[in-house]
Amino acid sequence: MAPARDRRTGFSRRRQYGAFLAYVLAVAGAVVGVVLLVASTFNPPAFAGLRMTLGSVTAPVSGAFVAVGDAVDDIPQAIGRYFFVHSENERLRAELAQSRQLLLTARTIAYDNRRLRTLLAVRDRTPDTVVTARLVSSTGSSGRRFALLNAGRWQGVAPGMAVRGPEGLIGRVTEAGPAAARVLLLTDPESIVPVRRTRDGLPAIAVGRGDGTLDIRSVNTNVRLAKGELFVTSGTGGLYAPDIPVARIRADGGDTAVARPFIHPDTLDFAIVQRAFMPMPVSAPSPRP
Amino acid sequence: MTLDISNPFDPGLPPARARALPWLTVMAGSLLAIVPVVAIVPLQPPMGLVMLLAWRLVARFALRLWAAAPLGLFDDLLSGQPLGSAMLLWSLTSLAIDLFEHRLVFRDFWQDWLIASGAIAFCLIAGRFLAVPVGAQVDAALVIQIAITILLFPMATRLVAWIDRKRGRNEVGA
Numbered sequence: 001m002a003p004a005r006d007r008r009t010g011f012s013r014r015r016q017y018g019a020f021l022a023y024v025l026a027v028a029g030a031v032v033g034v035v036l037l038v039a040s041t042f043n044p045p046a047f048a049g050l051r052m053t054l055g056s057v058t059a060p061v062s063g064a065f066v067a068v069g070d071a072v073d074d075i076p077q078a079i080g081r082y083f084f085v086h087s088e089n090e091r092l093r094a095e096l097a098q099s100r101q102l103l104l105t106a107r108t109i110a111y112d113n114r115r116l117r118t119l120l121a122v123r124d125r126t127p128d129t130v131v132t133a134r135l136v137s138s139t140g141s142s143g144r145r146f147a148l149l150n151a152g153r154w155q156g157v158a159p160g161m162a163v164r165g166p167e168g169l170i171g172r173v174t175e176a177g178p179a180a181a182r183v184l185l186l187t188d189p190e191s192i193v194p195v196r197r198t199r200d201g202l203p204a205i206a207v208g209r210g211d212g213t214l215d216i217r218s219v220n221t222n223v224r225l226a227k228g229e230l231f232v233t234s235g236t237g238g239l240y241a242p243d244i245p246v247a248r249i250r251a252d253g254g255d256t257a258v259a260r261p262f263i264h265p266d267t268l269d270f271a272i273v274q275r276a277f278m279p280m281p282v283s284a285p286s287p288r289p
Numbered sequence: 290m291t292l293d294i295s296n297p298f299d300p301g302l303p304p305a306r307a308r309a310l311p312w313l314t315v316m317a318g319s320l321l322a323i324v325p326v327v328a329i330v331p332l333q334p335p336m337g338l339v340m341l342l343a344w345r346l347v348a349r350f351a352l353r354l355w356a357a358a359p360l361g362l363f364d365d366l367l368s369g370q371p372l373g374s375a376m377l378l379w380s381l382t383s384l385a386i387d388l389f390e391h392r393l394v395f396r397d398f399w400q401d402w403l404i405a406s407g408a409i410a411f412c413l414i415a416g417r418f419l420a421v422p423v424g425a426q427v428d429a430a431l432v433i434q435i436a437i438t439i440l441l442f443p444m445a446t447r448l449v450a451w452i453d454r455k456r457g458r459n460e461v462g463a
Contacts, residue, residue, distance in 0.1 A: 022354040023384075029358025030380035036362075036373030037419065047372045054366050058323040066325040137323045139369025140333030143421035143431070146369045147327050187329065189425035210425035212329035264329075 045159070045175060052177020055148055059180035062136035063150045127162070127241040127274040131155045135170070135183065135271050143210055145188035149173070149181040149271060157181045160239065162274045168245035168262030169193065169233060170271050183271070186246070186261050187212050194236040195246050197229055206231060206246050206259065214247045218255045225249050225257035238278030301457010310456050311351040312360065314449070315340045319364040330430045334438035335413070336445075337364045341379060342408055343445040345386055346401040348453045357383040374419045375412075382408045401446070406439045413438065 009015040040046055081088070133151035151157050153176050163170045163183050171191060175182040184191050189210040196203050203219045216231060229249045235242030247259035301307060319337030326333075341360060344351050361376035368375065389404055396404075413435050421427055 025353075025355035026357065026380055026384055029355050029361075030377050030384070033358060033361065033373045033375075033377030033380060036365075037371055037377060038373075040371040040373060044371070051366050051372070058320070058367070062323045062325045069325065135327050136325050138327040139322065140324075140326060140328035140331060141322060141335045141434070142369035143331055143417050143425065143427045144369045145329075145331075148323075189421050189427070208425075210331075210421060210427040211430060213426075 048159075048175035048182075049177070052152065052175050052180055052182065055180035055182065056152060056177045059136050059148050059150045062148065063134060066134060066136055127277050130157060130161060130273045130275055132270050132272050133157075134269075138185075143189070145185040145191075145208065145210065146174070147171070147183045147185055149183050149273070150179075151273065152177045152179045152181050154178055157273050160276050162240045162244075162276065163271050164244050164274065165263045165269055165271055167264075168247075169240060170263050172239060173273065181273075186214060186263070193240060193246060194234045195231040196234040198232055199229060203234060203236070204231065209258070212261075213250065214259045214261055216247065216249060216253075216257050216259045221255055223255055225253045225255075227252050231259065235277060239276050241274065241277040301455070307456045310452060311344045311348070312356065314452060315344065315352075315360050316363055319360070319367050322367045322369075331427065332430055332434050332437065334434060334441055335364070335368065336441075337368075338375070338379065338409065338412055339405075339438060339441055339445045340449070342382070342386075342405045343442065343449040345383060346405060347446050347449045349390065351453065354383060354387060355380075370416055370420045374416055378412045378415055382412060398443075398446070402439075402442055405442045409438045409442070410435050 009019050036047075131151045133149050133155065135147045136150045138147040139145065147170075149157065149163070157173055157176050159173050159176055159181075161173045163172060169186060171183045171185040171188070173181050174184045185208070186193060186206065187208040187210065189208050191208040193206045194203070195206045195216070202223065204216050205219065207215045207217060209215055216225060218225065227249055231246045231248070233240040233242055233244045233246055245262045247261045249257050249259045251258060302310065315337055318335075318340035321336045322333070337360065341352070341357060357379040358376050361379035362372075364375040364379075365372045386404060386408065393400065413431060417427060417431055
Protein backbone atom coordinates (compact mmCIF):
# COMPACT_ATOMS: atom_id res chain seq x y z
CA MET A 1 0.00 0.00 0.00
CA ALA A 2 1.35 3.40 -0.95
CA PRO A 3 2.10 5.93 1.77
CA ALA A 4 -0.84 8.10 2.70
CA ARG A 5 -0.37 11.59 1.36
CA ASP A 6 -3.36 12.73 3.38
CA ARG A 7 -1.28 12.42 6.52
CA ARG A 8 0.62 15.60 5.69
CA THR A 9 -1.06 18.58 7.18
CA GLY A 10 0.73 21.16 5.01
CA PHE A 11 0.53 24.79 6.04
CA SER A 12 -3.14 24.63 7.03
CA ARG A 13 -3.37 25.56 10.70
CA ARG A 14 -6.79 23.98 10.86
CA ARG A 15 -5.50 20.61 9.72
CA GLN A 16 -2.43 20.82 11.95
CA TYR A 17 -4.56 21.48 15.03
CA GLY A 18 -7.04 18.84 13.92
CA ALA A 19 -4.32 16.18 13.67
CA PHE A 20 -2.88 17.20 17.04
CA LEU A 21 -6.30 17.15 18.67
CA ALA A 22 -6.96 13.63 17.32
CA TYR A 23 -3.85 12.36 19.14
CA VAL A 24 -4.83 14.20 22.32
CA LEU A 25 -8.31 12.70 22.20
CA ALA A 26 -6.97 9.19 21.52
CA VAL A 27 -4.67 9.35 24.56
CA ALA A 28 -7.50 10.86 26.60
CA GLY A 29 -9.71 7.92 25.60
CA ALA A 30 -7.11 5.49 26.89
CA VAL A 31 -6.83 7.45 30.17
CA VAL A 32 -10.61 7.46 30.63
CA GLY A 33 -10.49 3.71 29.98
CA VAL A 34 -7.97 3.27 32.82
CA VAL A 35 -10.14 5.33 35.17
CA LEU A 36 -13.27 3.31 34.33
CA LEU A 37 -11.30 0.08 34.67
CA VAL A 38 -10.07 1.00 38.14
CA ALA A 39 -13.59 2.06 39.13
CA SER A 40 -15.13 -1.19 37.91
CA THR A 41 -12.37 -3.30 39.50
CA PHE A 42 -12.97 -1.88 42.95
CA ASN A 43 -16.73 -1.64 42.57
CA PRO A 44 -17.91 -4.31 40.10
CA PRO A 45 -21.64 -3.39 40.24
CA ALA A 46 -20.81 0.16 39.14
CA PHE A 47 -22.19 0.92 35.67
CA ALA A 48 -24.62 -2.01 36.06
CA GLY A 49 -27.47 0.36 35.18
CA LEU A 50 -25.82 1.29 31.89
CA ARG A 51 -25.04 -2.33 31.01
CA MET A 52 -28.44 -3.69 31.90
CA THR A 53 -30.33 -0.90 30.12
CA LEU A 54 -28.55 -1.96 26.95
CA GLY A 55 -29.19 -5.58 27.94
CA SER A 56 -32.91 -4.85 28.22
CA VAL A 57 -32.82 -3.80 24.59
CA THR A 58 -30.78 -6.76 23.35
CA ALA A 59 -32.41 -9.51 25.44
CA PRO A 60 -35.79 -9.42 23.63
CA VAL A 61 -33.93 -9.48 20.30
CA SER A 62 -31.98 -12.56 21.37
CA GLY A 63 -35.23 -14.04 22.71
CA ALA A 64 -36.83 -13.63 19.30
CA PHE A 65 -33.85 -15.41 17.71
CA VAL A 66 -34.30 -18.24 20.21
CA ALA A 67 -37.97 -18.55 19.26
CA VAL A 68 -37.09 -18.72 15.57
CA GLY A 69 -34.39 -21.31 16.27
CA ASP A 70 -36.85 -23.40 18.29
CA ALA A 71 -39.41 -23.29 15.52
CA VAL A 72 -36.85 -24.49 12.96
CA ASP A 73 -35.61 -27.11 15.40
CA ASP A 74 -39.14 -28.43 15.90
CA ILE A 75 -39.69 -29.43 12.28
CA PRO A 76 -37.39 -32.50 12.12
CA GLN A 77 -38.52 -33.53 15.60
CA ALA A 78 -42.17 -33.41 14.56
CA ILE A 79 -41.41 -35.59 11.53
CA GLY A 80 -39.48 -38.05 13.68
CA ARG A 81 -42.27 -38.23 16.22
CA TYR A 82 -44.80 -39.00 13.51
CA PHE A 83 -42.88 -42.08 12.40
CA PHE A 84 -41.90 -43.41 15.82
CA VAL A 85 -45.17 -42.80 17.62
CA HIS A 86 -46.07 -46.51 18.03
CA SER A 87 -42.75 -47.65 19.44
CA GLU A 88 -42.73 -44.63 21.72
CA ASN A 89 -46.21 -45.46 22.96
CA GLU A 90 -45.17 -48.98 23.94
CA ARG A 91 -42.06 -47.75 25.66
CA LEU A 92 -44.04 -45.19 27.64
CA ARG A 93 -46.59 -47.81 28.73
CA ALA A 94 -43.83 -50.01 30.10
CA GLU A 95 -42.30 -47.02 31.85
CA LEU A 96 -45.63 -46.06 33.38
CA ALA A 97 -46.13 -49.53 34.83
CA GLN A 98 -42.70 -49.35 36.42
CA SER A 99 -43.02 -45.87 37.81
CA ARG A 100 -46.43 -46.54 39.32
CA GLN A 101 -44.78 -48.78 41.88
CA LEU A 102 -42.00 -46.26 42.47
CA LEU A 103 -44.55 -43.50 42.97
CA LEU A 104 -46.34 -45.51 45.61
CA THR A 105 -43.09 -46.05 47.50
CA ALA A 106 -42.18 -42.39 47.14
CA ARG A 107 -45.55 -41.29 48.50
CA THR A 108 -45.10 -43.45 51.55
CA ILE A 109 -41.62 -42.06 52.10
CA ALA A 110 -42.78 -38.48 51.63
CA TYR A 111 -45.54 -39.03 54.16
CA ASP A 112 -43.10 -40.57 56.63
CA ASN A 113 -40.70 -37.73 56.06
CA ARG A 114 -43.34 -35.09 56.73
CA ARG A 115 -44.49 -36.85 59.87
CA LEU A 116 -40.97 -37.24 61.23
CA ARG A 117 -40.12 -33.63 60.46
CA THR A 118 -43.13 -32.39 62.39
CA LEU A 119 -42.02 -34.65 65.19
CA LEU A 120 -38.63 -32.97 65.17
CA ALA A 121 -40.24 -29.54 64.72
CA VAL A 122 -37.83 -28.53 61.97
CA ARG A 123 -38.64 -25.06 60.73
CA ASP A 124 -38.69 -25.45 56.98
CA ARG A 125 -38.49 -22.62 54.53
CA THR A 126 -39.53 -23.29 51.01
CA PRO A 127 -37.82 -21.03 48.47
CA ASP A 128 -40.37 -19.06 46.50
CA THR A 129 -40.07 -18.70 42.77
CA VAL A 130 -39.96 -15.14 41.47
CA VAL A 131 -40.17 -15.78 37.76
CA THR A 132 -39.37 -18.37 35.12
CA ALA A 133 -37.50 -16.96 32.14
CA ARG A 134 -35.02 -17.93 29.49
CA LEU A 135 -31.30 -17.45 29.34
CA VAL A 136 -30.93 -15.79 25.95
CA SER A 137 -27.24 -15.03 25.46
CA SER A 138 -23.90 -15.12 27.18
CA THR A 139 -20.51 -13.47 27.15
CA GLY A 140 -18.96 -15.79 24.58
CA SER A 141 -15.81 -13.81 23.91
CA SER A 142 -14.85 -12.91 27.48
CA GLY A 143 -13.25 -15.19 30.07
CA ARG A 144 -15.97 -14.27 32.53
CA ARG A 145 -19.03 -16.50 32.37
CA PHE A 146 -22.15 -14.36 32.48
CA ALA A 147 -25.49 -15.12 30.88
CA LEU A 148 -28.29 -12.71 30.10
CA LEU A 149 -31.71 -13.56 31.52
CA ASN A 150 -34.80 -12.39 29.65
CA ALA A 151 -36.44 -10.91 32.76
CA GLY A 152 -35.56 -7.97 34.95
CA ARG A 153 -36.80 -5.64 37.67
CA TRP A 154 -40.19 -5.32 36.01
CA GLN A 155 -40.64 -9.05 36.59
CA GLY A 156 -39.33 -8.79 40.15
CA VAL A 157 -35.78 -10.00 39.61
CA ALA A 158 -33.22 -8.39 41.92
CA PRO A 159 -29.46 -8.86 42.40
CA GLY A 160 -28.60 -11.66 44.80
CA MET A 161 -31.36 -14.05 43.75
CA ALA A 162 -30.53 -17.68 42.99
CA VAL A 163 -31.11 -19.09 39.51
CA ARG A 164 -31.71 -22.79 38.95
CA GLY A 165 -32.71 -24.95 36.06
CA PRO A 166 -34.71 -28.16 35.99
CA GLU A 167 -31.57 -30.27 36.50
CA GLY A 168 -29.65 -28.18 38.97
CA LEU A 169 -28.15 -24.89 40.00
CA ILE A 170 -27.27 -22.38 37.27
CA GLY A 171 -25.91 -19.43 39.24
CA ARG A 172 -27.05 -16.18 40.76
CA VAL A 173 -28.23 -12.80 39.59
CA THR A 174 -25.56 -10.11 39.85
CA GLU A 175 -27.16 -7.19 38.03
CA ALA A 176 -30.74 -6.44 37.13
CA GLY A 177 -32.03 -3.98 34.57
CA PRO A 178 -35.61 -3.10 33.60
CA ALA A 179 -36.20 -6.17 31.40
CA ALA A 180 -32.94 -8.13 31.59
CA ALA A 181 -30.66 -9.46 34.29
CA ARG A 182 -27.12 -10.73 34.30
CA VAL A 183 -26.54 -14.17 35.79
CA LEU A 184 -23.15 -15.23 37.13
CA LEU A 185 -22.86 -18.87 36.02
CA LEU A 186 -21.48 -21.55 38.34
CA THR A 187 -18.48 -22.06 36.09
CA ASP A 188 -17.30 -18.44 36.31
CA PRO A 189 -13.84 -18.22 37.92
CA GLU A 190 -15.21 -15.90 40.60
CA SER A 191 -18.25 -17.99 41.54
CA ILE A 192 -18.16 -19.90 44.83
CA VAL A 193 -21.02 -22.11 46.02
CA PRO A 194 -21.14 -23.92 49.38
CA VAL A 195 -21.98 -27.58 48.74
CA ARG A 196 -22.11 -30.91 50.56
CA ARG A 197 -21.64 -34.50 49.51
CA THR A 198 -24.92 -36.38 49.22
CA ARG A 199 -23.46 -39.58 50.66
CA ASP A 200 -22.36 -38.25 54.06
CA GLY A 201 -22.92 -34.49 54.07
CA LEU A 202 -19.21 -33.66 53.80
CA PRO A 203 -19.00 -29.85 53.49
CA ALA A 204 -17.11 -28.40 50.55
CA ILE A 205 -17.10 -25.42 48.21
CA ALA A 206 -17.57 -25.49 44.45
CA VAL A 207 -15.38 -22.94 42.69
CA GLY A 208 -15.70 -22.25 38.96
CA ARG A 209 -12.66 -22.93 36.78
CA GLY A 210 -13.69 -20.97 33.72
CA ASP A 211 -13.56 -23.93 31.31
CA GLY A 212 -16.99 -25.35 32.00
CA THR A 213 -15.99 -27.42 35.04
CA LEU A 214 -15.86 -26.83 38.77
CA ASP A 215 -13.27 -27.38 41.47
CA ILE A 216 -14.75 -29.12 44.50
CA ARG A 217 -12.59 -28.17 47.48
CA SER A 218 -13.27 -30.01 50.68
CA VAL A 219 -13.43 -27.94 53.84
CA ASN A 220 -11.96 -30.81 55.87
CA THR A 221 -8.51 -32.18 55.16
CA ASN A 222 -7.57 -35.83 54.54
CA VAL A 223 -10.59 -36.57 52.40
CA ARG A 224 -10.87 -38.78 49.34
CA LEU A 225 -13.17 -37.46 46.66
CA ALA A 226 -14.08 -40.37 44.40
CA LYS A 227 -15.30 -40.31 40.81
CA GLY A 228 -19.07 -40.13 40.47
CA GLU A 229 -19.83 -38.62 43.87
CA LEU A 230 -22.67 -36.10 43.86
CA PHE A 231 -22.67 -32.68 45.44
CA VAL A 232 -25.71 -30.56 46.25
CA THR A 233 -26.02 -27.08 47.72
CA SER A 234 -25.75 -27.06 51.49
CA GLY A 235 -27.71 -23.88 52.12
CA THR A 236 -24.82 -22.37 54.06
CA GLY A 237 -24.70 -18.63 53.65
CA GLY A 238 -28.41 -18.42 52.99
CA LEU A 239 -28.28 -17.56 49.30
CA TYR A 240 -29.03 -20.92 47.71
CA ALA A 241 -31.73 -23.24 48.99
CA PRO A 242 -30.32 -26.58 50.22
CA ASP A 243 -30.39 -29.77 48.12
CA ILE A 244 -30.16 -28.28 44.64
CA PRO A 245 -27.90 -30.58 42.56
CA VAL A 246 -24.63 -28.87 41.66
CA ALA A 247 -21.98 -31.23 40.28
CA ARG A 248 -20.63 -34.73 39.90
CA ILE A 249 -16.93 -35.55 40.47
CA ARG A 250 -15.22 -36.37 37.19
CA ALA A 251 -11.97 -37.95 38.39
CA ASP A 252 -10.67 -39.23 41.72
CA GLY A 253 -8.92 -36.65 43.84
CA GLY A 254 -7.77 -35.78 47.33
CA ASP A 255 -9.06 -32.67 49.05
CA THR A 256 -9.70 -31.07 45.67
CA ALA A 257 -11.24 -32.64 42.60
CA VAL A 258 -12.59 -31.52 39.25
CA ALA A 259 -16.34 -31.88 38.84
CA ARG A 260 -18.79 -31.49 36.01
CA PRO A 261 -21.87 -29.35 36.70
CA PHE A 262 -25.32 -30.85 36.18
CA ILE A 263 -26.65 -27.96 34.18
CA HIS A 264 -25.97 -27.49 30.51
CA PRO A 265 -26.90 -23.86 30.02
CA ASP A 266 -26.09 -24.06 26.32
CA THR A 267 -29.42 -25.74 25.74
CA LEU A 268 -31.03 -22.33 26.39
CA ASP A 269 -33.66 -23.88 28.59
CA PHE A 270 -35.83 -22.13 31.08
CA ALA A 271 -34.31 -20.89 34.29
CA ILE A 272 -36.16 -20.44 37.56
CA VAL A 273 -35.29 -17.36 39.62
CA GLN A 274 -35.72 -17.86 43.33
CA ARG A 275 -35.56 -15.41 46.19
CA ALA A 276 -32.48 -15.68 48.42
CA PHE A 277 -33.15 -18.56 50.79
CA MET A 278 -32.38 -16.67 54.00
CA PRO A 279 -32.48 -12.97 53.12
CA MET A 280 -30.02 -10.69 54.86
CA PRO A 281 -31.61 -9.16 57.96
CA VAL A 282 -32.44 -5.50 57.62
CA SER A 283 -29.80 -3.57 59.56
CA ALA A 284 -31.15 -1.94 62.69
CA PRO A 285 -31.37 1.85 62.58
CA SER A 286 -28.38 3.43 64.27
CA PRO A 287 -29.25 5.03 67.61
CA ARG A 288 -29.34 8.80 67.71
CA PRO A 289 -26.66 10.39 69.79
CA MET B 290 -9.52 5.00 -1.38
CA THR B 291 -10.51 2.04 -3.51
CA LEU B 292 -11.73 2.92 -6.94
CA ASP B 293 -15.06 1.68 -8.23
CA ILE B 294 -14.18 0.60 -11.75
CA SER B 295 -17.75 -0.02 -12.89
CA ASN B 296 -18.77 3.62 -12.54
CA PRO B 297 -16.02 6.15 -11.84
CA PHE B 298 -18.57 8.97 -11.52
CA ASP B 299 -20.63 7.23 -8.84
CA PRO B 300 -20.78 9.75 -6.00
CA GLY B 301 -21.36 7.05 -3.35
CA LEU B 302 -23.23 7.64 -0.14
CA PRO B 303 -23.85 11.14 1.24
CA PRO B 304 -20.92 12.19 3.49
CA ALA B 305 -22.76 11.87 6.82
CA ARG B 306 -23.81 8.33 6.10
CA ALA B 307 -20.41 7.44 4.67
CA ARG B 308 -18.81 8.61 7.93
CA ALA B 309 -21.29 6.71 10.10
CA LEU B 310 -20.94 3.44 8.23
CA PRO B 311 -17.56 2.35 9.71
CA TRP B 312 -18.84 3.09 13.21
CA LEU B 313 -21.99 1.07 12.57
CA THR B 314 -20.10 -1.94 11.23
CA VAL B 315 -17.77 -2.04 14.26
CA MET B 316 -20.77 -1.76 16.59
CA ALA B 317 -22.50 -4.54 14.65
CA GLY B 318 -19.41 -6.67 15.26
CA SER B 319 -19.68 -5.99 19.00
CA LEU B 320 -23.39 -6.84 18.86
CA LEU B 321 -22.48 -10.37 17.79
CA ALA B 322 -22.30 -11.03 21.55
CA ILE B 323 -26.11 -11.15 21.67
CA VAL B 324 -26.44 -14.24 19.46
CA PRO B 325 -28.59 -16.70 21.41
CA VAL B 326 -25.87 -19.10 22.52
CA VAL B 327 -24.95 -19.65 26.15
CA ALA B 328 -21.31 -20.60 25.72
CA ILE B 329 -19.60 -22.81 28.25
CA VAL B 330 -16.10 -22.07 27.00
CA PRO B 331 -15.20 -18.59 25.73
CA LEU B 332 -14.33 -19.26 22.08
CA GLN B 333 -16.39 -16.59 20.33
CA PRO B 334 -14.08 -14.19 18.46
CA PRO B 335 -14.38 -10.50 19.40
CA MET B 336 -15.77 -9.34 16.06
CA GLY B 337 -15.90 -5.68 17.12
CA LEU B 338 -12.13 -5.67 17.52
CA VAL B 339 -11.63 -7.48 14.21
CA MET B 340 -13.79 -4.96 12.36
CA LEU B 341 -12.00 -2.05 14.01
CA LEU B 342 -8.60 -3.43 12.98
CA ALA B 343 -9.82 -4.08 9.44
CA TRP B 344 -11.05 -0.50 9.05
CA ARG B 345 -7.90 0.84 10.64
CA LEU B 346 -5.59 -1.12 8.33
CA VAL B 347 -7.57 -1.24 5.08
CA ALA B 348 -9.15 2.22 5.01
CA ARG B 349 -7.08 4.18 7.45
CA PHE B 350 -9.03 7.45 7.38
CA ALA B 351 -12.46 5.90 7.72
CA LEU B 352 -12.29 6.06 11.50
CA ARG B 353 -10.71 8.85 13.52
CA LEU B 354 -7.81 7.98 15.76
CA TRP B 355 -9.95 8.57 18.85
CA ALA B 356 -12.87 6.45 17.62
CA ALA B 357 -11.40 3.38 19.36
CA ALA B 358 -12.37 4.67 22.82
CA PRO B 359 -16.15 5.17 22.33
CA LEU B 360 -16.38 1.99 20.26
CA GLY B 361 -14.50 0.13 23.01
CA LEU B 362 -16.94 1.51 25.59
CA PHE B 363 -19.85 0.13 23.57
CA ASP B 364 -18.10 -3.24 23.32
CA ASP B 365 -17.46 -3.28 27.08
CA LEU B 366 -21.17 -2.82 27.76
CA LEU B 367 -21.92 -6.01 25.83
CA SER B 368 -18.89 -8.24 26.20
CA GLY B 369 -18.86 -8.97 29.94
CA GLN B 370 -15.33 -7.63 30.42
CA PRO B 371 -14.94 -5.01 33.16
CA LEU B 372 -15.99 -1.62 31.85
CA GLY B 373 -13.04 0.29 30.41
CA SER B 374 -10.88 -2.67 29.38
CA ALA B 375 -11.70 -2.60 25.67
CA MET B 376 -11.71 1.19 25.82
CA LEU B 377 -8.11 1.14 27.06
CA LEU B 378 -6.83 -1.75 24.94
CA TRP B 379 -8.43 -0.62 21.69
CA SER B 380 -7.09 2.93 22.16
CA LEU B 381 -3.59 1.61 22.79
CA THR B 382 -3.86 -0.64 19.72
CA SER B 383 -5.02 2.25 17.58
CA LEU B 384 -2.08 4.39 18.70
CA ALA B 385 0.37 1.52 18.18
CA ILE B 386 -0.87 0.98 14.63
CA ASP B 387 -0.34 4.70 14.02
CA LEU B 388 3.31 4.26 15.10
CA PHE B 389 3.64 1.33 12.69
CA GLU B 390 2.26 3.47 9.90
CA HIS B 391 4.95 6.08 10.51
CA ARG B 392 7.76 3.51 10.42
CA LEU B 393 6.44 0.97 7.92
CA VAL B 394 5.13 3.15 5.15
CA PHE B 395 4.88 0.65 2.28
CA ARG B 396 2.95 -2.38 3.48
CA ASP B 397 1.23 -5.27 1.80
CA PHE B 398 -1.60 -7.43 3.06
CA TRP B 399 0.65 -9.96 4.82
CA GLN B 400 2.21 -7.25 6.93
CA ASP B 401 -1.25 -5.88 7.73
CA TRP B 402 -2.29 -9.36 8.81
CA LEU B 403 0.82 -9.68 10.98
CA ILE B 404 0.11 -6.33 12.65
CA ALA B 405 -3.53 -7.33 13.17
CA SER B 406 -2.46 -10.68 14.65
CA GLY B 407 -0.21 -8.94 17.14
CA ALA B 408 -3.00 -6.53 18.04
CA ILE B 409 -5.55 -9.34 18.49
CA ALA B 410 -3.20 -11.39 20.65
CA PHE B 411 -2.35 -8.32 22.76
CA CYS B 412 -5.99 -7.33 23.28
CA LEU B 413 -7.21 -10.83 24.15
CA ILE B 414 -4.30 -11.72 26.47
CA ALA B 415 -4.40 -8.37 28.25
CA GLY B 416 -8.20 -8.63 28.47
CA ARG B 417 -7.87 -12.06 30.07
CA PHE B 418 -5.59 -10.73 32.80
CA LEU B 419 -7.82 -7.71 33.38
CA ALA B 420 -11.01 -9.75 33.71
CA VAL B 421 -10.22 -13.21 35.03
CA PRO B 422 -8.10 -14.22 38.06
CA VAL B 423 -4.68 -15.61 37.14
CA GLY B 424 -5.47 -19.10 38.45
CA ALA B 425 -8.46 -19.72 36.17
CA GLN B 426 -8.22 -22.48 33.56
CA VAL B 427 -9.05 -20.39 30.50
CA ASP B 428 -5.67 -20.34 28.77
CA ALA B 429 -6.23 -23.25 26.36
CA ALA B 430 -9.52 -21.69 25.26
CA LEU B 431 -7.76 -18.34 24.95
CA VAL B 432 -5.15 -19.73 22.55
CA ILE B 433 -7.86 -21.28 20.37
CA GLN B 434 -9.86 -18.06 20.49
CA ILE B 435 -6.83 -16.04 19.38
CA ALA B 436 -6.23 -18.46 16.48
CA ILE B 437 -9.87 -18.27 15.34
CA THR B 438 -9.86 -14.50 15.54
CA ILE B 439 -6.62 -14.16 13.56
CA LEU B 440 -8.00 -16.45 10.86
CA LEU B 441 -11.14 -14.30 10.61
CA PHE B 442 -9.16 -11.13 9.89
CA PRO B 443 -8.81 -11.65 6.09
CA MET B 444 -12.56 -12.16 5.78
CA ALA B 445 -13.17 -8.97 7.73
CA THR B 446 -10.82 -7.07 5.42
CA ARG B 447 -12.72 -8.34 2.37
CA LEU B 448 -15.98 -7.19 3.93
CA VAL B 449 -14.53 -3.82 4.89
CA ALA B 450 -13.03 -3.30 1.44
CA TRP B 451 -16.41 -4.08 -0.14
CA ILE B 452 -18.27 -1.67 2.15
CA ASP B 453 -15.60 0.95 1.58
CA ARG B 454 -16.02 0.66 -2.18
CA LYS B 455 -19.80 0.97 -1.91
CA ARG B 456 -19.43 3.92 0.41
CA GLY B 457 -17.88 6.04 -2.30
CA ARG B 458 -14.76 8.08 -2.61
CA ASN B 459 -15.51 11.12 -0.50
CA GLU B 460 -12.23 10.97 1.36
CA VAL B 461 -11.82 13.18 4.37
CA GLY B 462 -8.38 13.82 5.83
CA ALA B 463 -7.44 12.73 9.31
